[in-house]
Amino acid sequence: MSQEIITLAERVLQVPPSPTLAINAKAKALKAAGEDILNFSVGEPDFDTPKHVCEAGKKAIDDGHTRYTAVPGIPELREAICMRFKEDHDWEYTPDEIQVCCGGKHGLYNIFQAMLNPGDEVLIPAPYWVSYPPMVQLAGGVPVIVPLDESMDFDLNPETLAAKATDKTRAIFLNSPSNPTGSIFSTTALKAVAKMALERGWLIVTDDIYETVTYMDGKLPHILDVEPALKAQTIVLNGVSKSFAMTGWRIGYSAGPLHLIKAMNKVQSQSKTNQ
Structure with a gap:
């Protein structure tokens, strides 16, 4: 009944x-x-989670760090994330442009809830992680699947992207290295996508959670390294789950334009309060 x-x-x-x-x-x-x-x-x-990380977690509990924190995350962590971006990519972010969240999935929820209006389309290259389209839908958006070609090592194809884009396209989603294929988008393809995004005003959402899970030598291609001018329309998602075997700790983070991070903090403040 x-x-x-x-x-x-x-x-x-x-x-x-x-x-x-x-x-x-x-x-x-x-x-x-x-x-x-x-x-x-x-x-x-x-x-397993590295021993020094576990010891630091235990010490934090023993030292009484078990109470509510700032909505976007504790300042010390956000400062450390800024330092990490500077060291690894030479990207300049301030702590106010960082949000800490309950893992990458929660970060994506905040991103889509903050930036999508009903009917906004998001280009999602396929194969993709199964949760991407439903999270877009839950925010009122429309996932538009862009098939990638195995014969091209699942690299981005600008022509296919252009064919799938419409005047309702709001954003493009980039996951490299990819789950599930493990493919890494090439610098050439990223340059072409960057050009399209700048010309059409697309937002870029990058899921970089697997950036250290690769056999590739040297730094991976990233769209913000390829085209720094995209920083104002790009939101970068990452976390500690894969790199440090901390999947159960639920710690992720996003970096992006201040007004978008503020909007994401508003969403976070009404969903899980603090991080």
Whole structure:
């Protein structure tokens, strides 16, 4: 009876549960039942959180750092993230342009909720992580899938992007190294995409969570390194889950234009309060 009285929101009915988590739960159940299972569902590192990180976490608890913090994250962490961007990429960010969140997925939720209006289209290269389209939909946006060619090592194809773009295109999503393919977008392709984004005013959302999970020597190509002029219309997402095997700690962060970070902080303040 209660199911008939309590109706569900249309936006929720339009999206499925996370298949990644469903497959992971099934794999764990089969393994617990004695089956020999190789779990290819979640992006779980095959090493433990480094000991010095664990010790620092324990010390923070012992020192009483267990209370509410600032909505965008503690200042010391945001300053450290700025230093990291400067050292790794020579990007200049201030702590006010950084938001710390509950992992990368929560960061993407904040980003899409803050920047998308109903009907805004987001270009998503495929293959893609399964949660990207539903998160766009939950924010009222429209995911537009852009197929990539395996024969091109799943690199971006500017012609395919242009064919999928419309006057409703609001943003393009870039995940490199990619989940699930592991592909890395080339400098040549990123230059072409950067040119299109500047000309058409697209926002750029980069999910860099796998940037250290690569066999490539040297620094990976990044659209902000290729075209620094895009900084004003780019939001960078990253975190510690993959690089430091801290998936359960739920710590991610975003860097972007101040007005967008402020809007994301507004969303965060009304959803999970502090980080």
